[in-house]
Amino acid sequence: MPKYDHKKIENKWQRFWKKHPELFAADDKGKGEKKYILDMFPYPSGDGLHMGHVESYTATDIISRYWRMRGKNVLHPQGWDAFGLPAENYAVKTKIHPAETTKKSIETFKAQMNMLGLSYDWSREINSSDPEYYKWTQWFFLLFYKNGLAYKSKGKVNWCESCQTVLANEQAEGGVCERCGKEVAQKDLEQWYFKITDFIEDSGETSGLLYGLDKIDWPESTKAGQRNWIGKSEGAQFKMKIITAPAFGHPSSSEEGTGEVLDKLLEVFTTRLDTIFGMTFALIAPEHKLVQELKSKITNWSEVEKYIAETKKKSELQRMAEVKDKTGVELKGIKVLNPFTKKSISLFASDFVLAYYGTGAVMAVPAHDERDFAFAKKFGLPIDEVIKSADGQSSVVKEAYTEDGVLINSGEYDGLTSGEARKKMTQWLAKEKIGRGTINYKMRDWLVSRQRYWGAPIPIIYCDKCGEVPVPEKDLPVLLPTDVDFMPTGESPLAKSKKFHDVKCPKCGGVARRESDTMDTFVCSSWYYFRYADAKNDKEFISKAMFKKWLPVDLYVGGAEHVVLHLLYSRFFTKVLHKLGYIGFDEPFAKLRHQGIILAEDGRKMSKSLGNVIAPDSVVEQYGADALRMFEMFMGPLEDVKPWNTKGIIGISRFLERIWKLNKGVIASGAKQSRGGAAKNEIATSPTAPRKDKIETLLHKTIKKVSEDIENLKFNTAISAMMILVNESGGGANLTKEQYEIFLKLLSPFAPYIVEELWSQLGHKKSIFTEKWPEYNAALVKDETIQMPVQINGKVRAVLTAPSDISEEEAKKIAISDTTIIKWLGGQEPKKVIFVKGRLVNIVV
RNA sequence: GCCGCGGUGUUGGAAUUGGCAGACAAGAUGGACUCAAAAUCCAUUGGUGGCGACACCGUGAGAGUUCAAAUCUCUCCCGCGGCACCA
Numbered sequence: 001m002p003k004y005d006h007k008k009i010e011n012k013w014q015r016f017w018k019k020h021p022e023l024f025a026a027d028d029k030g031k032g033e034k035k036y037i038l039d040m041f042p043y044p045s046g047d048g049l050h051m052g053h054v055e056s057y058t059a060t061d062i063i064s065r066y067w068r069m070r071g072k073n074v075l076h077p078q079g080w081d082a083f084g085l086p087a088e089n090y091a092v093k094t095k096i097h098p099a100e101t102t103k104k105s106i107e108t109f110k111a112q113m114n115m116l117g118l119s120y121d122w123s124r125e126i127n128s129s130d131p132e133y134y135k136w137t138q139w140f141f142l143l144f145y146k147n148g149l150a151y152k153s154k155g156k157v158n159w160c161e162s163c164q165t166v167l168a169n170e171q172a173e174g175g176v177c178e179r180c181g182k183e184v185a186q187k188d189l190e191q192w193y194f195k196i197t198d199f200i201e202d203s204g205e206t207s208g209l210l211y212g213l214d215k216i217d218w219p220e221s222t223k224a225g226q227r228n229w230i231g232k233s234e235g236a237q238f239k240m241k242i243i244t245a246p247a248f249g250h251p252s253s254s255e256e257g258t259g260e261v262l263d264k265l266l267e268v269f270t271t272r273l274d275t276i277f278g279m280t281f282a283l284i285a286p287e288h289k290l291v292q293e294l295k296s297k298i299t300n301w302s303e304v305e306k307y308i309a310e311t312k313k314k315s316e317l318q319r320m321a322e323v324k325d326k327t328g329v330e331l332k333g334i335k336v337l338n339p340f341t342k343k344s345i346s347l348f349a350s351d352f353v354l355a356y357y358g359t360g361a362v363m364a365v366p367a368h369d370e371r372d373f374a375f376a377k378k379f380g381l382p383i384d385e386v387i388k389s390a391d392g393q394s395s396v397v398k399e400a401y402t403e404d405g406v407l408i409n410s411g412e413y414d415g416l417t418s419g420e421a422r423k424k425m426t427q428w429l430a431k432e433k434i435g436r437g438t439i440n441y442k443m444r445d446w447l448v449s450r451q452r453y454w455g456a457p458i459p460i461i462y463c464d465k466c467g468e469v470p471v472p473e474k475d476l477p478v479l480l481p482t483d484v485d486f487m488p489t490g491e492s493p494l495a496k497s498k499k500f501h502d503v504k505c506p507k508c509g510g511v512a513r514r515e516s517d518t519m520d521t522f523v524c525s526s527w528y529y530f531r532y533a534d535a536k537n538d539k540e541f542i543s544k545a546m547f548k549k550w551l552p553v554d555l556y557v558g559g560a561e562h563v564v565l566h567l568l569y570s571r572f573f574t575k576v577l578h579k580l581g582y583i584g585f586d587e588p589f590a591k592l593r594h595q596g597i598i599l600a601e602d603g604r605k606m607s608k609s610l611g612n613v614i615a616p617d618s619v620v621e622q623y624g625a626d627a628l629r630m631f632e633m634f635m636g637p638l639e640d641v642k643p644w645n646t647k648g649i650i651g652i653s654r655f656l657e658r659i660w661k662l663n664k665g666v667i668a669s670g671a672k673q674s675r676g677g678a679a680k681n682e683i684a685t686s687p688t689a690p691r692k693d694k695i696e697t698l699l700h701k702t703i704k705k706v707s708e709d710i711e712n713l714k715f716n717t718a719i720s721a722m723m724i725l726v727n728e729s730g731g732g733a734n735l736t737k738e739q740y741e742i743f744l745k746l747l748s749p750f751a752p753y754i755v756e757e758l759w760s761q762l763g764h765k766k767s768i769f770t771e772k773w774p775e776y777n778a779a780l781v782k783d784e785t786i787q788m789p790v791q792i793n794g795k796v797r798a799v800l801t802a803p804s805d806i807s808e809e810e811a812k813k814i815a816i817s818d819t820t821i822i823k824w825l826g827g828q829e830p831k832k833v834i835f836v837k838g839r840l841v842n843i844v845v
Numbered sequence: 846g847c848c849g850c851g852g853u854g855u856u857g858g859a860a861u862u863g864g865c866a867g868a869c870a871a872g873a874u875g876g877a878c879u880c881a882a883a884a885u886c887c888a889u890u891g892g893u894g895g896c897g898a899c900a901c902c903g904u905g906a907g908a909g910u911u912c913a914a915a916u917c918u919c920u921c922c923c924g925c926g927g928c929a930c931c932a
Contacts, residue, residue, distance in 0.1 A: 723870075
């Protein structure tokens with residue numbers, strides 16, 4: 001038997017598997033139960049795979065191999081999220097066309113995946129930058145367009161100066177570009193949007209983005225992230241009269257009638273209508289159009305104008321840095337009337353009020369809102385307390401009391417709880433016809449157009465006569481021209497290609513021009529999981545039959561960085577298809593898990609700049625792909641963040657070496673047995689016979705444990721169970737050939753290379769992956785005897801050997817008559833004896 | 846600030862979901878083999894006390910529920926991740 005040479009073995013079986021794709025292919029005509037096991041398709045970067053890829057891809061590979069051996073029809077594909085800014089930015093840097101760099105990166109990625117022994121069905125490989133693929137991305141755009149779900153609109157958008165394009169809100173979180181990390185500016189531009197906000201709430205048969213979360217098996221943190229992003233808040237919206245105010249007089253002392261009532265109204269949104277008697281001023285966003293409309297009535301206009309100009313200059317980041325220090329300016333000459341108290345109050349423009357949320361204006365209740373409190377303190381405005389906590393404590397002097405409570409100083413509403421008051425006050429608003437209960441969301445529609453080159457062109461044509469005309473479906477794909485100067489200028493690169501830009505109108509044949517923006521790459525990745533099921537279909541993006549056969553995805557594994565972006569958009573696409581009657585389900589991913597980040601040995605994130613990156617290739621070179629696969633699975637739970645530990649992989653290496661030697665041990669002991677004629681009495685009288693029984697029992701327990709652990713993605717404990725078995729195998733001498741073969745099958749999803757090799761060395765002609773997964777013998781898994789602890793007051797005082805099905809009566813009897821227990825009891829009468837079937841006895845004295 | 850997750854030996858982590866805490870590994874120490882080293886094998890390895898059998902303590906801190914708590918409840922502390930002036 002030669003030494004374990006991982007390089008040689010891995011080379012050999014890579015070639016073998018490549019020649020036998022049928023081993024891992026999903027069968028469109030297969031009758032067995034389907035399992036769709038999916039990895040998030042990677043963006044092929046020039047850096048190659050990192051440890052995190054290895055972790056999640058190994059996990060899904062193990063599960064896929066397991067289900068195949070259990071006779072399931074497994075769909076386990078892979079593809080490339082190839083469009084996008086990183087590839088384009090890299091191209092800009094190197095002046096090499098993104099199509100070229102992407103192609104090269106894909107080759108690297110694919111080679112690395114094959115190196116790791118990942119059992120993908122490559123016949124379904126997709127590439128989002130391939131016209132065959134983005135033809136359907138464009139088809140989706142048209143589908144949305146025709147159903148009123150894609151529209152063009154002018155408004156404030158996030159603009160990344162560094163990437164020279166607009167970004168979706170989801171890509172500009174915290175005022176920073178999701179791609180390059182640079183600050184994002186606000187610009188007024190006309191852009192394309194998808195109507196994702198139409199799908200927040202359930203509608204008809206289709207569950208919404210919000211409550212659909214309740215029925216899927218996803219990590220709580222991810223669901224919370226999406227709910228948070230949607231940001232639903234229930235409250236009330238109402239209009240307040242605006243009056244001109246005399247130049248003199250205290251803000252809250254003038255009554256209605258002292259000024260002229262203007263024809264403009266100030267509408268505000270609040271979730272705390274119960275605090276309205278404490279409203280001592282109101283706030284409006286500086287960009288609010290009402291500010292301009294009131295210009296003639298504002299006596300300090302130059303001051304106001306200056307403030308507006310200042311805030312315009314400030315970036316979102318600067319605004320956020322000022323959270324503590326509120327700025328603002330009073331709109332002098334006008335007042336607002338509180339509809340409940342009829343008192344007039346001052347109106348301020350302040351940049352902490354967001355123009356795009358709610359109505360762009362708010363009522364300020366400094367006694368019960370931290371921000372209003374800070375503002376009131378700074379500007380010396382009155383703080384009127386109107387809510388008391390249930391225990392009567394009040395602390396409004398130092399800080400705002402923001403909890404619900406009981407109303408005071410609120411006229412007829414005094415004594416009501418906050419909840420009751422909100423209901424009654426909302427009813428009053430409706431009766432007075434000045435307001436109503438409303439719901440607001442943080443999430444806005446998805447901005448999908450980009451002024452960049454490396455993406456799917458938006459299939460719209462602008463005709464001087466007909467206006468906006470969708471490209472007819474038969475003309476798809478709208479090809480991305482390859483001869484374009486893709487250096488970013490802020491204008492879409494496609495506009496510079498005359499050949500692309502100038503077209504005939506599909507309606508009237510007149511002069512027209514193409515939309516020159518491309519689509520956000522997240523559009524491409526919002527539907528890719530459908531395409532695998534029917535990757536070669538050139539008539540439809542997927543046939544109905546294949547939809548039915550393969551979807552939804554049973555298990556989806558990928559990084560947690562996609563909590564709001566990709567995962568939310570994909571759900572949106574699925575819901576659109578459901579609503580339009582294409583599919584019978586409305587959630588694409590039944591079960592989702594995120595792999596935890598693998599940190600560097602120093603506990604920090606692996607990064608090129610820190611120089612602490614460990615590349616999978618170097619580990620495979622030294623220890624082999626099997627060792628890397630197993631070690632990453634052994635390090636800890638899939639979802640945990642774990643530091644890499646080069647020393648730790650030794651343990652797995654030793655384990656694999658030991659398994660390699662098992663072969664020899666088993667063959668040797670097998671030979672011995674057959675030479676001895678395997679006489680019955682020999683086995684019975686052999687001193688190894690009880691050990692053989694023990695190992696058979698252990699083997700069946702291991703089958704059970706490994707199977708269950710794989711299904712629950714608990715790979716670390718599955719591996720430790722197999723280690724225990726190997727530790728008990730006596731170097732193979734305790735194992736029969738049959739037992740050893742069963743063990744190899746258990747190991748095969750984890751370490752496919754070494755197992756294929758050992759399997760063939762046993763004389764098998766066919767791949768082990770054509771074998772059936774072993775079933776355990778339920779009778780063997782059940783212990784005949786247990787080690788039953790006997791506790792006194794919860795402390796273990798003796799451990800007795802007892803039959804596992806011992807009766808309560810019998811257990812208590814042997815417990816109480818045990819000599820050490822008698823000693824510990826010291827003659828005391830037990831007050832109570834507790835028996836837990838199959839577990840323990842606890843004596844209470 | 847809000848939301849989510851977590852805190853167990855020297856380290857990564859186990860614990861049948863309320864029933865013997867520390868499985869399996871790594872590291873360390875001692876030993877065998879070796880001229881020697883590596884590899885391999887064997888033994889020990891939560892803390893304290895004891896020659897010892899053994900005893901006591903021990904899962905971030907404190908309380909509670911229970912015959913029994915790493916696990917459930919409450920309060921607090923710390924760490925990680927996400928969101929963050931969303932009215």
